[in-house]
Amino acid sequence: MNLWPQLFQMLPVAQSVDSQSSKTGADTIIPAGTIGSTPTDSTITMVEWGWPEDPLTWAILLAAGVAITAYVVWLYRRDTTETGLATRIWLTALRLAMFAGLLLIWLNPQERTQESMTRPSRVAIIVDRSLSMRHPAIDASANISASAESEPKATPTQPAVDSTATRSELVKKLLADSPMLEALRQQHEVSVFMFDSTLQGPVVTLPVKPSVTESNASANANTAEATDDKSATPVAWDEILAPKGLETRLGESLSDAVRQLAGRTLSGMLVISDGSNNAGIDLDAARDRALSQKVKLITLGVGGTEPPRNVQVADLQAPTDVQVGDPFDVVAFVTAQGLTGQKVLVELVSSTTEDPAETIVASQEMVVSGDNLPMEAKFPLKAGKTGSTRYTIRAQPVVAQQEINIEDNRQSLTINALDKPxxxxxxxxxxxxxxxxxxxxxxxxxxxxxxxxxxxxxxxxxxxxxxxxxxxxxxxxxxxxxxxxxxxxxxxxxxxxxxxxxxxxxxxxxxxxxxxxxxxxxxxxxxxxxxxxxxxxxxxxxxxxxxxxxxxxxxxxxxxxxxxxxxxxxxxxxxxxxxxxxxxxxxxxxxxxxxxxxxxxxxxxxxxxxxxxxxxxxxxxxxxxxxxxxxxxxxxxxxxxxxxxxxxxxxxxxxxxxxxxxxxxxxxxxxxxxxxxxxKRGNRRGLLMPETRKIALGQTARIRARLLDAQFQPLSAPSVPLQLIDPSGRPVVPPRSLVADPNRPGEFVGDFRASLAGVYKLSVEIPQSSELLQEEVSVALPKLEDENIRQNVVGLKNLAEGTGGAYFNLNDLNLSAAKTVAVNESGIDRIAALLPNRSEQILIDQRLKTLWDREWVLFVLVGLISAEWLTRKLIKLA
Missing domain, CATH: 3.40.50.880 (Class I glutamine amidotransferase (GATase) domain)
Structure with a gap:
């Protein structure tokens, strides 16, 4: 084989086959429509030649071939005039065969082996996980009418809508209990993303469900067994869908999803949200990006569409410390929606550590003059004795109403009464x-x-x-x-x-x-x-x-x-x-x-x-x-x-x-x-000091303690346990501790992240003592997610408009009965029909083998030259 480099020096430069082979290389795509709904992988073998691509090269090649052939025929016709016709044909054939072999090498025949693989069609589900998803899924008026009218008509296959379900619970019912995911998995790989202030995920990715028919049952038996849903780990939908985000950036999150996922195999995106977008870019910018990337958007709205009925304690103002005998005011600002002209009862209740039962101190009735207009309720008080008193403002309609959110009907604060200025x-x-x-x-x-x-x-x-x-x-x-x-x-x-x-x-x-x-x-x-x-x-x-x-x-x-x-x-x-x-x-x-x-x-x-x-x-x-x-x-x-x-x-x-x-x-x-x-220096051996006593939900509270030992010297210890009780009255797990500050002897620091709204109670036991240092940190719900809790139907419809998708209302889907509805009649079938199969079958190069690069090719060419030379010697030609 070492003779080939020398031989190539005597040959014209062979044309590269890269341009030709790229036509059937790794990027070759066979449209999904030509391979059926469940294409199988296969191997393809083909032979490629380095044929000329332009007419000029073809002309030169043909002209050279004719010239060489004519020259060889003329040469041996002249040299063999005395030897006979058979010798002339033999020598001409040997010379032409050698040139034919060189032409074969110049054409560079190669054998390409390719594997046909299927790139599955994809569907992305983008689910809202902001705090607005904790609100009821349907209108309060719809709750009342549904329970009054539809309850007698309810059947085992079509039960009435749960009037107490939250928006996140209804989404969980859609993803976990309805045939939605199974319907999409018949043709698509389904990825579930979450969003609030940012896009997270995919948190769940479900592959295409294999289709086993009689003709390929044996070939796909192992695959079907491996992907059986019964053997898969259950998805923790409760944890995944739990509302957590303090703001909703629907436009920004959707724009990020389009940027990450856009491609030929993306069939579309299913956006499940109440349509709130209270931070980041607007929805039009996200829709424009989807249009530019040719991404289909299907919006599935959740939440009530009617003006909600709700009473909210918007703000509470009072001093944190007062002197015994001094007058002070507790001022509450109350707002209401959907209750114009109706009366709202505002109560001030109090409780102490010694008597945790709430006692009504005073109350007022106010008439709602308009939606979200603040009403001021002022309660003049006077500090009677030393100690801490917890005051709570409660607000509710005088005539019972079903509100969309009852968590904001009360606010609390603690006021310390001091016996000296x-x-x-x-x-x-x-x-x-x-x-x-x-x-x-x-x-x-x-x-x-x-x-x-x-x-x-x-x-x-x-x-x-x-x-x-x-x-x-x-x-x-x-x-x-x-x-x-x-x-x-x-x-x-x-x-x-x-x-x-x-x-x-x-x-x-x-x-x-x-x-x-x-x-x-x-x-x-x-x-x-x-x-x-x-x-x-x-x-x-x-x-x-x-x-x-x-x-x-x-x-x-x-x-x-x-x-x-x-x-x-x-x-x-x-x-x-x-x-x-x-x-x-x-x-x-x-x-x-x-x-x-x-x-x-x-x-x-x-x-x-x-x-x-x-x-x-x-x-x-x-x-x-x-x-x-x-x-x-x-x-x-x-x-x-x-x-x-x-x-x-x-x-x-x-x-x-x-x-x-x-x-x-x-x-x-x-x-x-x-x-x-x-x-607060009643205990001379310790001091517990939160750096702030009022934070927003999701923020981190930093705690510092100063502790002395029994000899009133700075306590030397790596850490001290911090007992932390959340607003529900349960200890926070895992247990927290305060770690020694290396820069300050006797001081310990730590923090915790507030995951619930309400009052966290903190206590640290003084070492070598049964006494406790106690403090409180109040956690307030941010109001951003409660400012507008109606479903943004217009915004969700505009998102889908022009992209090839459509808007659906999740409240209109009878999820419990969806399995019994005929094909193409249920909302789930209509959603699935908007998401066609966009899978692609691609060819991946596995091996490229040169066919002429063999020893026998060299032997044949050398044999042809040798036979011609020997024949000429035998017949005594020059």
Whole structure:
């Protein structure tokens, strides 16, 4: 075989057969209509030749063939004039046979073996899994009429529709109990996807159901046995279809599904949803993508189409802490749909730990003036005794109605009654605006006692306060009487070192709350102290110790302070996710409306520069001025048993431009938040502190605990168990625990994700003690999925229009009777008829074998040449 390369050098270049073979290669598709409904795999063998493709090459080939043949005939006619006709024919045949063999090699014959395989037709089912699917599947009015009219007519084959079924339960009945999937699997591979805020899946993929006939029963026996549905693992439809999503992005999810699945074998997509689309791109954009990709959309709507009847407690406002004897209001905002002109009863009930039974405190009747118009119900109360009381607002129609959602008919909150006012120490380095507004606010507040130390005031200066101080407290008795200290850019040099030691211990050991506001004048004193300079003076050592109380690393570089920089415009607050979830930073009692209120605030002009947060600190907001390199505006940290809060600007007074009440609420809630350690220090060995006490469903609540051992030293343990009871009263599994914080001895942190709406009860047992630390976290349902709970029939119809699909209403399909309805008469058969079989049979190259590349071909050619040479020698030709 080594002679072939040399032989090829004497031959013309052979034409490639790639272009010819590609016509029957791996991409060759035989239309599904030519192979039957259940095509079988087979093997095909064919011989390919490298014939010329263009006329010019054919002409050259034929001309060369004629010329060579004529030349050979002429040559041997001349050379064999004396030998006879037989010799002439013999030599001519040998020479022509050799050229014929070379032509055969040039044509490059190959044997191609291909396997015929079937690419199945596909159908994608896209199912809505957002929280709106927890609502009833049919209209309340339809429930009443159906039960009144159709119940006497119900038969075993056609039972009445379950009036209590939710939308997800009806979808489960369609997929698990009806013949829908079996009908589609006769011709298609079925993939089930879920969507809410994103597209997930496929969560279930079901292959084409094999069709076994008498002619191929033996050939397909093993396949049929392997794919028998009885032996397959049951699909956990309850878990898959459980409503979870906080928003519905139908347009975006459907667009993603079209992008992922579009192709020749996709017969269509079946979209099962109530048509809600409250986030992401609109439905028209998804339909346009389906049209461009030629994807058929069939929409199956679920949910009532009539205006729903529903009463909802939209909002609940009340203080979290009140003083015993002080009046306060519990204000509820109630909305209703489909009940215009009817009366709604709003009740306020209360319960305590000692008496968990709910007691009606007061009630009101209100007339609904229109759909979704808020009605305010105010209940004036007065704190009678210390302790925690749980108040619940209940709302329901006076005349009993079947509502589409009863989960939103009540809201609860806990109010703590304290037997002593919150004591605040207000220290200021100068009479800055924020100091003056906060001083006046606290002095007027009945539940707060405020003492003031203005370091720049002269003797005899009058300040609105319960007690005007001339010096910082120097004894434990004086300092430890306060619950929280607010420091407006104080001159720490004027505070004796021993008082700074007292302040440090008051926060760390006595659960004091410290709020520090940075300023342009004195904050640099604390920031500029380093470990080397601290050794030079006692004050430096104390200021170094004071730095530990700050939850941020203050910047000491004068170049970064930018005092000479122009500040001509305000910059809005850039809240972190922790800041958006922090309850004490909410200007309203609902997170979404609070974020909208903060967006109305123009912001601050300046913020003190920082180099980052301390380890374990929580950053709530950053300064959005790009020149500040994201300076921290608000942050807090747990420091021992206490907490410290940092505000990087003294311009919070600008919040009054939005609303005076917003400013007052910010400071009162912040003071309440950071005075809790002192107000709840009944147990000196522990403190349980959720970072926020009100979150939305699906969010994560972060928990922190400070624990001491029997010797009142920081507890040393890798973790402590956290007992967590969900709103249904059952322990959360698997059990949770709080893990030791490596940066803070005696502190433990953990979190949990809220999967149910209501109140989670938290408790941690103090080691070597039978006492429990207890707290609560309220989980609210997001209102996005409840704003419009009617089925969007128009949107679902528009989705299917023009794509070749159609709209169906799931409520119109009698799923229980579908198995008995004649073919092409049930809704399921009509859906299946819109999804034709688009399977494809493809040819896959398995082997390509060159036929001329054999030893005997070489021997034949050499033999022909040798026979011609020997004959010429024998007859003595030149």
């Amino acid at each position: 919150t004591r605040v120490l207000l220290v200021a380095g100068g009479p800055m605006r924020d100091y003056q507004f906060v001083r006046n606010l606290l002095f007027r507040h009945k539940g707060i006692d405020v003492d003031v130390l203005l370091q720049t005031s002269a003797t005899g200066t009058s300040q609105e306060s319960d007690n005007l101080l001339t010096a910082f407290p120097t004894t434990r008795e004086e300092l430890y009487s306060y619950d929280v200290m607010i420091a407006f850019d104080p001159d720490w040099r004027l505070i004796p070192p021993e008082s700074i030691d007292l302040l440090y211990d008051w926060v760390f050991q006595e659960a004091g709350g410290l709020i520090v506001i940075a300023g342009d004048v004195n904050t640099l004193q604390v920031a500029a102290v380093s470990a080397s300079t601290a050794e030079q003076s006692a004050l430096g050592k104390q200021l170094m110790k004071l730095q530990e109380l700050y939850p941020v690393i203050l910047n000491s570089y004068l170049s970064d302070l930018r005092f000479d920089q122009e500040h001509s415009q305000p910059w809005p607050l850039a809240f972190t996710p922790e800041g958006e979830a922090a309850s004490f930073l909410q200007l309203t009692d609902e997170a979404t409306s609070s974020q909208a209120r903060w967006k109305e605030f123009a912001g601050f002009y300046k913020c003190y520069p920082t180099s980052g947060p301390k380890a374990g600190a929580t950053v709530y907001s950053r300064f959005s001025d790009p020149r500040s390199e994201s300076a921290i505006l608000m942050a807090s940290q747990f420091f021992g048993q206490g907490r410290t809060f940092y505000l990087g600007s003294g311009e919070m007074w600008r919040l009054r431009s939005v609303d005076d009440e917003d400013y007052d609420r910010f400071w009162i809630k912040t003071i309440r938040e950071f005075s809790q350690g002192r107000l």
